Amino acid sequence: MKVERLSRSRPWRQEKLPLLSILLVLSLAWSQGGEAAPLRVVEDVRYHSAPGSTRVVIELDRGGDYKVGRLRQPARLYVDLLHARLPRDWGHRSVAIGDGRVRRLRIAQYQRDQVRVVLDLQGKNAYRVFTLTQPYRVVIDLSAPNGHRPDVPRRTIVIDPGHGGKDPGAIGPGGLEEKTVVLAVAKALRRLIEEAMPNTRVILTRERDVYVPLEERARIANAHQADLFVSIHVNASDSGEARGIETWYLSFAANERAKRIAARENRLAQTSLSELEIILRDLRETDRINRSALLAGMTHTALLNHLGRHYSGIVDRGVDGAPFVVLLHTAMPSILVELSFISHPQEARRLRSPSYQRALAEGIFHGLQRYLQTAVALAP
Numbered sequence: 001m002k003v004e005r006l007s008r009s010r011p012w013r014q015e016k017l018p019l020l021s022i023l024l025v026l027s028l029a030w031s032q033g034g035e036a037a038p039l040r041v042v043e044d045v046r047y048h049s050a051p052g053s054t055r056v057v058i059e060l061d062r063g064g065d066y067k068v069g070r071l072r073q074p075a076r077l078y079v080d081l082l083h084a085r086l087p088r089d090w091g092h093r094s095v096a097i098g099d100g101r102v103r104r105l106r107i108a109q110y111q112r113d114q115v116r117v118v119l120d121l122q123g124k125n126a127y128r129v130f131t132l133t134q135p136y137r138v139v140i141d142l143s144a145p146n147g148h149r150p151d152v153p154r155r156t157i158v159i160d161p162g163h164g165g166k167d168p169g170a171i172g173p174g175g176l177e178e179k180t181v182v183l184a185v186a187k188a189l190r191r192l193i194e195e196a197m198p199n200t201r202v203i204l205t206r207e208r209d210v211y212v213p214l215e216e217r218a219r220i221a222n223a224h225q226a227d228l229f230v231s232i233h234v235n236a237s238d239s240g241e242a243r244g245i246e247t248w249y250l251s252f253a254a255n256e257r258a259k260r261i262a263a264r265e266n267r268l269a270q271t272s273l274s275e276l277e278i279i280l281r282d283l284r285e286t287d288r289i290n291r292s293a294l295l296a297g298m299t300h301t302a303l304l305n306h307l308g309r310h311y312s313g314i315v316d317r318g319v320d321g322a323p324f325v326v327l328l329h330t331a332m333p334s335i336l337v338e339l340s341f342i343s344h345p346q347e348a349r350r351l352r353s354p355s356y357q358r359a360l361a362e363g364i365f366h367g368l369q370r371y372l373q374t375a376v377a378l379a380p
Helices: 019-031 178-196 214-223 256-265 273-283 287-308 345-352 354-378
Strands: 040-050 053-060 066-071 076-082 093-096 102-111 114-121 126-132 137-143 155-161 200-204 228-235 245-250 316-322 334-341
Touching (some): 053 076, 178 228, 178 334, 178 354, 245 287, 287 316, 287 354, 345 354
Parallel strands (some): 155 228
Antiparallel strands (some): 053 137, 076 114
């Protein structure tokens, strides 16, 4: 990517092209119908402010080129998105931020095929511009000149979309499969964390529809020395009437229902339930399990509160402990979230919806944020 100040435009350099080259270009244009590729569309622009940094995220429908420039007087940083346009109903947009680094964020159609995003700056800031994928985003990070971020140290979160490949998980009305829903929620959660926590690395145990053994999922988290592990699932019931959200952490199965749920999720594991109970007798009082219980409670509460603001009939099925294999072998605070009942007609319809999937991810995200803030406050 070339960095330049666009206010100093350079004249086009004219060159003579051989006749054969001209004919080749015309031939290619004719073979492709003589139409230029459609412009990329800016789908969203958002920002996050933290004590030590500001992040601006520009989401487009596909990748492409961009240019970055900075002005000293007035203090501005701008990104030009090439071969791009704003949605037709947007027009010029402007939002005040005023967090000590960015006074205002503005976006407009700078040229017919070029969108400009401008950050009016406050004070001296270091910055970097880079891209993220799935979906494609251009990200602008601003921080103190020495690069120091005083909020929290760098950390790693592993998100585990349950099932996959030969293991579809629970199956709802119309053939909706658990493995598909939880992968979509996991990717939405990763995106939220990446955008709001610039110093956090997010790893998914699977990126696509493949089978990953339960023990391997825990090994991935341990190999990356993760700070948190979140396994995402959806629930099911033979009756079709059960509904609601429940969150689990590693512990003894306190009742028969917890044992049944753990057995269903553990069915492709190599470790048996009786072996788990023997191991758990030695582990149940450890600090990791206590922290997992705290993480489960905060995530569960945040998820319910967030969904309750947008959807009716959200049922709280509580927080409990059970011997899940995928949680047993992890070395960090770990939880398993059952996001709704895919066997319930209304909840299955919601689980199909991208907006509901995003709301689920947002609720989990708020819980993780709260836990991490509490963990930092409790650290010696």
